[in-house]
Amino acid sequence: MERRKLVAGNWKMHGTSADLGEVTAISIAAETADADVALCLPATLIERATRAAPGFMIGGQDVHQAEKGAHTGCISAAMLLDAGAKLTIVGHSERREAQGETNSEVKARAEAALAAGLNVILCVGESDAVREAGRAIEEVSAQLSASMPTSITNASHFSVAYEPIWAIGTGKVPSTSDIAEMHSALRERLKSSYGEAGKAVRILYGGSVKASNAAEIFAVADVDGALVGGASLKSADFLPIVEAASGNSG
Ligand code: PGA
Numbered sequence: 001m002e003r004r005k006l007v008a009g010n011w012k013m014h015g016t017s018a019d020l021g022e023v024t025a026i027s028i029a030a031e032t033a034d035a036d037v038a039l040c041l042p043a044t045l046i047e048r049a050t051r052a053a054p055g056f057m058i059g060g061q062d063v064h065q066a067e068k069g070a071h072t073g074c075i076s077a078a079m080l081l082d083a084g085a086k087l088t089i090v091g092h093s094e095r096r097e098a099q100g101e102t103n104s105e106v107k108a109r110a111e112a113a114l115a116a117g118l119n120v121i122l123c124v125g126e127s128d129a130v131r132e133a134g135r136a137i138e139e140v141s142a143q144l145s146a147s148m149p150t151s152i153t154n155a156s157h158f159s160v161a162y163e164p165i166w167a168i169g170t171g172k173v174p175s176t177s178d179i180a181e182m183h184s185a186l187r188e189r190l191k192s193s194y195g196e197a198g199k200a201v202r203i204l205y206g207g208s209v210k211a212s213n214a215a216e217i218f219a220v221a222d223v224d225g226a227l228v229g230g231a232s233l234k235s236a237d238f239l240p241i242v243e244a245a246s247g248n249s250g
Pocket of ligand 1: 010163167168169170206207208209227228229230231
């Protein structure tokens with residue numbers, strides 16, 4: 001099945017108004033790219049980024065499952081939409097680890113965001129220890145099952161990002177055969193839950209994606225794009241990755 005690639009940057013806790021020029025540069029290149037491009041920014045920058053780059057896909061990095069309430073420091077889907085965001089990441093391993101987000105919380109967040117009209121990138125991935133123990137496929141498949149929405153109404157609004165924790169920010173990347181094996185297992189899981197729609201959900205790879213390895217990763221079966229951390233902060237690093245995706249659609 002033909003799936004248009006999605007290359008999403010995750011700026012994490014980086015970026016102030018001084019960096020808006022990078023957003024603009026990326027948005028201009030995105031207009032002519034043969035791939036969907038997005039940047040998930042710190043919440044404080046979303047509104048200004050959408051003004052600086054009208055029409056470009058700006059997202060948040062997390063969303064709370066409740067519509068509103070006593071949740072100090074949290075952001076609702078309605079707030080993200082109000083700021084101009086069109087998507088959000090949920091379940092990033094840094095949040096699962098540091099904020100103790102559970103699978104059921106991640107699932108509730110994904111469902112709340114989709115219901116409100118945001119696109120969602122749901123992250124899953126195994127630790128080094130799990131990979132070493134030979135249990136990566138089993139554990140990540142189970143993690144996906146427990147954290148994915150029960151149903152989806154539009155497959156193009158929902159993506160999964162496979163991000164091995166040991167590959168994030170480390171420069172280490174799994175072999176292309178390990179990526180292929182994982183993505184194929186996740187595809188089966190999506191199909192068994194969503195039927196035909198499961199074939200249309202994009203499965204991104206994330207973890208130390210950069211210009212030098214992007215083309216090889218995008219050529220792997222069932223890799224439908226990338227979630228990029230460090231290499232998304234500067235247009236000079238990010239745009240070659242977008243270009244690699246453009247040359248590799250399908
Ligand atoms: P990285 O981060 O590209 O810096 O490894 C990826 C991510 O955490 O989404």
